[in-house]
Amino acid sequence: MGFKILAINPGSTSTKIALYDDEQPTLALTLRHSAEEIARFPRIIDQLDWRKEMVLEALAKNNFDVKSLSAVIGRGGLIKPIESGVYEVNAALKNDLVNAQREHASNLGGLIAEQIAQAAGVKAYIADPVVVDELDDIARLSGIPECPRISIFHALNQKAIARRHAEKVGKRYEDLNLVVAHMGGGISVSAHCKGRVIDTNNALDGDGPIAPERAGTVPAGALVNLCFSGKYSQRDVLKMLAGKGGLVAHLNQNSVQQICIDIEKGDQKSKAVLDAMSYSIAKEIGAMAAVLKGHPAYGRRGVQRTGERRNPRTLFVPRPDLHLSGRRRNGCVDAQRPECTARRKNPEGLRIIVFSVSGTRRYPNKFDMVSH
Numbered sequence: 001m002g003f004k005i006l007a008i009n010p011g012s013t014s015t016k017i018a019l020y021d022d023e024q025p026t027l028a029l030t031l032r033h034s035a036e037e038i039a040r041f042p043r044i045i046d047q048l049d050w051r052k053e054m055v056l057e058a059l060a061k062n063n064f065d066v067k068s069l070s071a072v073i074g075r076g077g078l079i080k081p082i083e084s085g086v087y088e089v090n091a092a093l094k095n096d097l098v099n100a101q102r103e104h105a106s107n108l109g110g111l112i113a114e115q116i117a118q119a120a121g122v123k124a125y126i127a128d129p130v131v132v133d134e135l136d137d138i139a140r141l142s143g144i145p146e147c148p149r150i151s152i153f154h155a156l157n158q159k160a161i162a163r164r165h166a167e168k169v170g171k172r173y174e175d176l177n178l179v180v181a182h183m184g185g186g187i188s189v190s191a192h193c194k195g196r197v198i199d200t201n202n203a204l205d206g207d208g209p210i211a212p213e214r215a216g217t218v219p220a221g222a223l224v225n226l227c228f229s230g231k232y233s234q235r236d237v238l239k240m241l242a243g244k245g246g247l248v249a250h251l252n253q254n255s256v257q258q259i260c261i262d263i264e265k266g267d268q269k270s271k272a273v274l275d276a277m278s279y280s281i282a283k284e285i286g287a288m289a290a291v292l293k294g295h296p297a298y299g300r301r302g303v304q305r306t307g308e309r310r311n312p313r314t315l316f317v318p319r320p321d322l323h324l325s326g327r328r329r330n331g332c333v334d335a336q337r338p339e340c341t342a343r344r345k346n347p348e349g350l351r352i353i354v355f356s357v358s359g360t361r362r363y364p365n366k367f368d369m370v371s372h
Contacts, residue, residue, distance in 0.1 A: 013185040
């Protein structure tokens with residue numbers, strides 16, 4: 001019997017779970033959450049028990065006993081900015097997840113993992129939290145000194161798919177330049193330069209493409225006027241940016257699959273909104289390609305997309321070679337290769353072996369990832 005790992009990846013529209021026997025996946029499930037279900041909870045932290053029970057019920061239905069686990073790992077949340085890696089859930093990390101200054105479903109990953117790990121008598125970990133910060137200094141400045149750009153993106157999924165691509169093409173991740181686009185309830189597009197994410201959109205606070213539940217970049221002046229209109233509280237506006245923005249704001253729907261069904265039935269508004277989201281993602285990919293083109297470490301390039309939005313209508317870059325370079329592509333654009341779709345059924349970045357303790361003063365039990 002091998003080392004049994006439960007991996008938990010809570011997102012804004014789903015909770016993905018996977019079981020591994022060593023590195024061999026034995027179960028992968030996606031527990032989806034509708035906008036109506038999520039709306040029942042005033043705060044994301046209020047979803048903790050609900051999501052945990054869904055995970056336990058799903059495991060029980062598949063005749064799995066949590067007492068047989070060797071470790072539990074959850075998606076990392078909005079803790080203090082740290083380097084990429086795997087960290088044990090200690091008291092400080094747990095406190096930071098419970099009292100996170102920003103709300104996001106990823107905050108629940110380590111907490112759910114810790115509670116299930118306690119019941120199983122094993123340790124809990126998080127991996128590549130959304131606050132992984134490797135930005136170049138030039139990418140941190142904005143036009144307002146009081147509003148610097150910060151790194152909040154889907155680091156777990158992006159790092160995993162980038163490493164998977166590197167392995168596939170027989171290269172080291174640290175030797176490649178890649179544009180990686182995660183497409184889920186939130187959308188992040190990042191420039192990976194030689195193993196570091198040197199630029200990315202803030203996928204949580206109103207930056208980057210339109211997303212199923214997030215507004216993306218909006219006209220600043222109009223947003224200021226809305227804030228001071230007297231019609232909305234601070235919490236209302238924050239919800240417009242993340243939670244009730246994007247497709248939810250326009251169509252009251254966070255499911256791209258359902259929107260595509262509506263479009264097939266002739267819904268022109270749904271088509272216009274989905275096309276606008278696709279356009280905004282393609283534009284962000286082009287911007288990150290420009291970042292890599294001008295970077296001193298510029299070298300091999302490629303586009304990878306992650307997440308679960310795989311409908312043909314969400315294939316956002318019909319000619320990735322033109323967006324990235326005038327030279328002939330070398331086959332590294334998985335988004336246009338149908339044989340790659342089947343590889344993305346399991347949650348990304350959840351096969352993890354941990355060793356070599358290092359870390360930070362606040363989160364001392366940090367481990368190097370040697371397998372994804």
